[in-house]
Amino acid sequence: MKENKSYEYVNDFLFFILKPVSSSGGDTYLYCSGINIDRFLPITKGRHRPMSNPAIRGLQLVNLGVRALALEHGATPKALPENECAGIIPSKDSWSAERLLIENVPKSLPEKIISYCVINLLKKIDKAIILGATLPDKLLEPDELQLFIEAMCAKYGR
Numbered sequence: 001m002k003e004n005k006s007y008e009y010v011n012d013f014l015f016f017i018l019k020p021v022s023s024s025g026g027d028t029y030l031y032c033s034g035i036n037i038d039r040f041l042p043i044t045k046g047r048h049r050p051m052s053n054p055a056i057r058g059l060q061l062v063n064l065g066v067r068a069l070a071l072e073h074g075a076t077p078k079a080l081p082e083n084e085c086a087g088i089i090p091s092k093d094s095w096s097a098e099r100l101l102i103e104n105v106p107k108s109l110p111e112k113i114i115s116y117c118v119i120n121l122l123k124k125i126d127k128a129i130i131l132g133a134t135l136p137d138k139l140l141e142p143d144e145l146q147l148f149i150e151a152m153c154a155k156y157g158r
Contacts, residue, residue, distance in 0.1 A: 042157030054128035
């Protein structure tokens with residue numbers, strides 16, 4: 001059986017990765033996601049309580065949305081221990097990461113997950129810090145999104 005491909009959306013601010021688990025026969029994926037806390041600080045610093053960083057909370061809420069999306073498409077999300085995404089999380093800067101194992105993944109779901117994650121992470125951060133920024137409503141290329149977030153940090157940063 002042909003192994004499914006990996007799906008990756010990565011820039012200096014965030015990453016969303018779905019990697020097939022080879023021992024599963026191709027329909028199980030490891031989902032790893034993360035945000036660079038340091039890179040988001042210009043727009044989050046001073047806009048949250050010490051334990052409620054809007055970027056970290058946004059990533060957590062997106063993770064819950066991925067679980068719901070998986071269930072909606074007949075897949076089964078499962079929690080994983082922290083070390084399952086070791087090596088994916090960059091060592092430079094401070095990162096917050098989330099992880100899941102998703103079983104019985106239909107072929108159309110990985111791309112939907114990536115798109116959902118990127119678009120909704122920005123919406124959740126914007127809503128939490130009440131910027132009212134005009135956000136992209138479609139998935140940009142990772143480097144385009146990085147430039148967009150850098151511009152947001154320059155415009156709205158404290």
